[in-house]
Each structure stands twice: as structure tokens, then as C-alpha cells.
Amino acid sequence: MFSQVSSEELAYLAAIVAEESHPEGGVVYSERDPASAMYLVVSGRVRLHRDDLEITVAGAGEAFGTWALFDDEPRMSAATALKESHLLRLDKDAFIDLLADNVEITEGVLKALVGRVRGLIGRLGG
Numbered sequence: 001m002f003s004q005v006s007s008e009e010l011a012y013l014a015a016i017v018a019e020e021s022h023p024e025g026g027v028v029y030s031e032r033d034p035a036s037a038m039y040l041v042v043s044g045r046v047r048l049h050r051d052d053l054e055i056t057v058a059g060a061g062e063a064f065g066t067w068a069l070f071d072d073e074p075r076m077s078a079a080t081a082l083k084e085s086h087l088l089r090l091d092k093d094a095f096i097d098l099l100a101d102n103v104e105i106t107e108g109v110l111k112a113l114v115g116r117v118r119g120l121i122g123r124l125g126g
Contacts, residue, residue: 009105016094020087022046028065028079028087035068035075037091044085048077057082069095070113 017040022028028039028046039046040063048055048064055077058064064079069092099106 006104006108009102009108012098012102012105013090016098017088017090020089022081022085022087024081024083026081026085028081028085029075031076031078032074035065035071035073035092037089038063038065038067038069038095039079040088040090042086042088044087045082046085046087047080047082049080050077068092 019042020028020039022044031050039058041058041060043060046058046064048058056064065075068075069090099109
């Protein structure tokens with residue numbers, strides 16, 4: 001989501017993230033929880049799932065829960081640490097404040113989102 005944001009602008013993002021650690025089996029969030037933050041896996045692995053149905057596994061360097069930054073709907077899946085995991089949490093309110101103050105980050109995020117949507121459409125053959 002931040003692939004179109006310059007490294008200088010990423011420093012602003014780094015200033016507003018919080019660190020979290022979750023033990024193996026630890027719940028990051030549950031299905032239907034309020035969606036208030038996205039996460040980046042620094043180390044470990046986090047399973048995104050609905051009950052026993054696995055949606056994906058996020059590993060080091062991968063983000064999950066990103067739609068929480070743009071949508072007020074409850075979580076559609078649960079996130080559980082498969083092994084001890086160190087995460088960075090980006091809270092929605094802090095992110096919105098940052099976007100309001102920094103048009104370059106806003107533009108980069110929008111470009112990246114459009115790229116993701118185009119990629120999804122391309123996979124569907126549209």
C-alpha cells in the first residue's frame with residue numbers, strides 16, 4: 001500500500017506506528033472486531049481466517065488488515081499468530097491525520113490502491 005510513497009515520506013509513517021508482540025496462538029484481532037488498524041509483520045507469521053477456513057498467512061514484510069484504514073465495517077476475518085510474532089500497528093485515526101497533513105503520502109497511497117484494484121481486475125480478465 002505504500003509502494004508509491006517516497007522513503008522520506010515513509011519516515012512520517014514510521015513515527016506513528018506502534019510495536020506489538022503476540023505469542024504463538026495469540027489473537028491479534030477477532031472476526032467482527034472494530035477495524036481500527038492495519039498491521040505489518042516484522043517477524044513471525046500471522047494466519048488470517050474465518051473459523052477453520054484459512055484465508056492467507058502473512059509473513060515478515062507483509063501487511064494485513066489494510067482495509068481497516070479506509071473502511072468502518074467490522075473485521076471480516078480473525079488474525080492469529082502462528083508463532084511468536086513482532087508486528088507494527090498503524091492506527092486508523094493517526095493515519096487519517098497524517099494523510100490530512102501530507103498530500104504526497106495521500107497521493108502515493110491512492111496510486112498504490114488503484115494499482116491493486118487494476119491488478120485484481122486484470123486477474124478477473126476485465
